[in-house]
Amino acid sequence: MTITLQVNGDSHDIDADPSTPLLYVLRNELALHGPRFGCGLGQCGACLVHLDGRATFSCILPIAAVGARKITTLEGLLENGKPNKLQQAFIDEQAAQCGYCISGMVMRAETLLRVNPHPTDDEIRRHMRPNLCRCGTHAAIMRAIKRAAA
Amino acid sequence: MRLRRILFAAVAVFVILALGGLAWAWMPAIAPISANERPSVDEQTYRRGAELAAIGDCDDCHVGDSGKAYAGGRPIPTPFGTIYSSNITPDMETGIGSWSETAFQRAIRDGVDREGRHLYPAFPYDHFTKTTNDDIHALYAFLMSQPAVRNTVPGNKLAFPINFRPILAGWKILFFREGPLGKEDGKSEEWNRGRYLVEGLGHCGSCHTPRNIFGAEEQSSPYQGGVAEGWDAPPLGSNPILHRKWTADELTEYLSTGWHPLHGAAAGPMAGVTYNLAAAAPRDVRAIAVYTADLSAQSGGADKAAAPKDAKQLAGAFSEIIPIFTGACAKCHDDKIGVGPSRAISLSLSSAIREPGSANTVRVILEGIHPQPGFGGAYMPAFGSMFTDQQIASLAEYVRARYSDLPQWTDVREEVARARQGGS
Numbered sequence: 202m203t204i205t206l207q208v209n210g211d212s213h214d215i216d217a218d219p220s221t222p223l224l225y226v227l228r229n230e231l232a233l234h235g236p237r238f239g240c241g242l243g244q245c246g247a248c249l250v251h252l253d254g255r256a257t258f259s260c261i262l263p264i265a266a267v268g269a270r271k272i273t274t275l276e277g278l279l280e281n282g283k284p285n286k287l288q289q290a291f292i293d294e295q296a297a298q299c300g301y302c303i304s305g306m307v308m309r310a311e312t313l314l315r316v317n318p319h320p321t322d323d324e325i326r327r328h329m330r331p332n333l334c335r336c337g338t339h340a341a342i343m344r345a346i347k348r349a350a351a
Numbered sequence: 352m353r354l355r356r357i358l359f360a361a362v363a364v365f366v367i368l369a370l371g372g373l374a375w376a377w378m379p380a381i382a383p384i385s386a387n388e389r390p391s392v393d394e395q396t397y398r399r400g401a402e403l404a405a406i407g408d409c410d411d412c413h414v415g416d417s418g419k420a421y422a423g424g425r426p427i428p429t430p431f432g433t434i435y436s437s438n439i440t441p442d443m444e445t446g447i448g449s450w451s452e453t454a455f456q457r458a459i460r461d462g463v464d465r466e467g468r469h470l471y472p473a474f475p476y477d478h479f480t481k482t483t484n485d486d487i488h489a490l491y492a493f494l495m496s497q498p499a500v501r502n503t504v505p506g507n508k509l510a511f512p513i514n515f516r517p518i519l520a521g522w523k524i525l526f527f528r529e530g531p532l533g534k535e536d537g538k539s540e541e542w543n544r545g546r547y548l549v550e551g552l553g554h555c556g557s558c559h560t561p562r563n564i565f566g567a568e569e570q571s572s573p574y575q576g577g578v579a580e581g582w583d584a585p586p587l588g589s590n591p592i593l594h595r596k597w598t599a600d601e602l603t604e605y606l607s608t609g610w611h612p613l614h615g616a617a618a619g620p621m622a623g624v625t626y627n628l629a630a631a632a633p634r635d636v637r638a639i640a641v642y643t644a645d646l647s648a649q650s651g652g653a654d655k656a657a658a659p660k661d662a663k664q665l666a667g668a669f670s671e672i673i674p675i676f677t678g679a680c681a682k683c684h685d686d687k688i689g690v691g692p693s694r695a696i697s698l699s700l701s702s703a704i705r706e707p708g709s710a711n712t713v714r715v716i717l718e719g720i721h722p723q724p725g726f727g728g729a730y731m732p733a734f735g736s737m738f739t740d741q742q743i744a745s746l747a748e749y750v751r752a753r754y755s756d757l758p759q760w761t762d763v764r765e766e767v768a769r770a771r772q773g774g775s
Contacts, residue, residue, distance in 0.1 A: 218674070219674035219675075219678075220673075220674035220675070220677035220678035221678065222678055240692075241682065242682055242683055242691070242692065242693050242730075242732075243682075243732035244692075244693065244730055244732070252736065252737065255736040256736070257736055257737050258732055258737070261678070261679045261682055261732060261737075262678070262679065262737050263674055263675045263677070263678025263679055264678075265671070265674040265675050265678065266675045266678070266679070266737065266738055266739075266742055268739070323417050327417075330724070
């Protein structure tokens with residue numbers, strides 16, 4: 202079955218089972234390796250992408266459910282091929298330790314700064330709660346988001 | 352002639368109620384106390400107060416912004432408008448810091464604040480009135496030992512005439528019965544303890560008993576099922592839709608952990624209740640379970656769970672939604688593998704899918720189930736941002752068709768629209 206997906210501004214015809222999780226298509230068909238496979242159950246946020254601008258777990262989103270809605274991955278945030286302000290802030294603060302969760306963290310943080318450009322520490326913590334980091338780089342992630350919001 | 356007499360009688364009743372209400376409406380203020388007049392609190396009383404506050408679920412409504420305990424300000428939606436919970440920390444100006452124990456006792460028992468104003472029954476004094484002096488003392492000691500938080504809560508947004516507090520005196524004459532609860536002979540100590548907590552501090556009927564148009568619980572149909580913030584609060588008495596009757600053991604586990612393998616997870620407003628009950632005294636939770644299990648006359652144990660239908664049989668009507676169910680829901684709700692790390696049960700065991708209305712199924716798909724930080728338990732992602740209204744509605748209808756033998760819901764699209772608006 203062929204399904205058309207709008208990813209990072211481009212249109213792609215995908216030939217796959219309609220129940221295939223979007224994450225598999227992004228990584229294996231479109232070679233977009235920003236989103237990661239973490240838990241596969243929508244619990245950890247490593248696979249986070251934007252669906253029409255809203256944070257969405259791509260590991261439990263079947264491609265049949267996407268329709269004409271626009272998908273953005275970590276790669277789609279680049280501006281003229283360079284990291285955008287938020288991505289650069291994560292680099293400047295060396296927020297990636299093992300790095301596995303960071304794509305999801307950036308995608309989640311972007312949805313906060315878009316509606317709340319100057320969040321308090323408390324607002325950042327509450328917003329980022331659904332995304333898990335197991336290696337302990339939370340403090341650097343906080344700094345990166347605050348740097349981007351400054 | 353007959354009609355005129357009925358009208359006359361109705362007017363007379365109204366006038367008597369209005370006059371009685373006005374006479375009753377006036378309550379004296381109780382003198383404020385200063386911070387150093389507060390009682391000293393020993394550890395045992397404090398701990399008892401904390402356990403009782405957990406059973407009363409106090410912080411669920413009285414929680415403040417950013418989760419500050421008891422600081423108040425949470426908007427409580429009611430059919431009459433929005434009521435903001437009060438600050439019950441011992442702050443002198445914005446909390447209850449100047450309340451004596453006598454004033455606190457009057458609020459719990461009679462629904463009147465220190466200044467003498469009637470409180471709205473969103474504060475469930477119709478249940479709390481059954482609480483003993485000793486328990487009120489422990490609650491008072493516990494709350495007065497909390498950190499004082501300065502937090503002025505917004506004014507209630509209620510329409511006239513509900514916003515005129517003295518009319519609550521009339522409401523109380525009609526619907527409020529003050530007083531303690533006697534013991535029922537022939538029942539065990541544990542059962543009586545459970546009854547005291549369920550009917551009193553636990554205020555289970557606030558959600559699980561239907562309410563009349565005046566917002567009072569229907570005394571004639573206790574625990575026959577009500578609503579809570581848009582969710583259906585299922586009947587606690589006999590409930591023929593259940594696939595099996597709750598036993599006291601199952602209820603004990605469910606109430607203190609928020610989950611049971613044969614019944615699933617507490618969702619919606621019940622999730623917060625179980626989170627709080629985890630901090631209550633285990634013997635009290637057990638007593639609540641014993642009494643609640645006894646509310647239902649149904650005989651126990653029979654497992655009526657319907658085996659899921661073969662998806663292929665349903666493919667005609669649901670061909671578009673089945674791949675979405677497979678790619679999203681079945682990742683955890685897998686009928687073959689059993690309960691995984693999300694603690695997702697087979698949907699054949701779900702009571703939400705068997706309920707007469709689709710409110711809970713729709714809401715749990717939209718909002719998910721989110722354990723409190725540090726509490727653990729069942730987890731379900733919120734699918735509200737992933738799926739369209741049409742997809743959510745089709746999923747609800749599909750699980751109803753596949754996992755129950757009951758007739759299809761007719762309210763699904765309405766419920767999706769209502770839940771999306773955050774309405775009740």
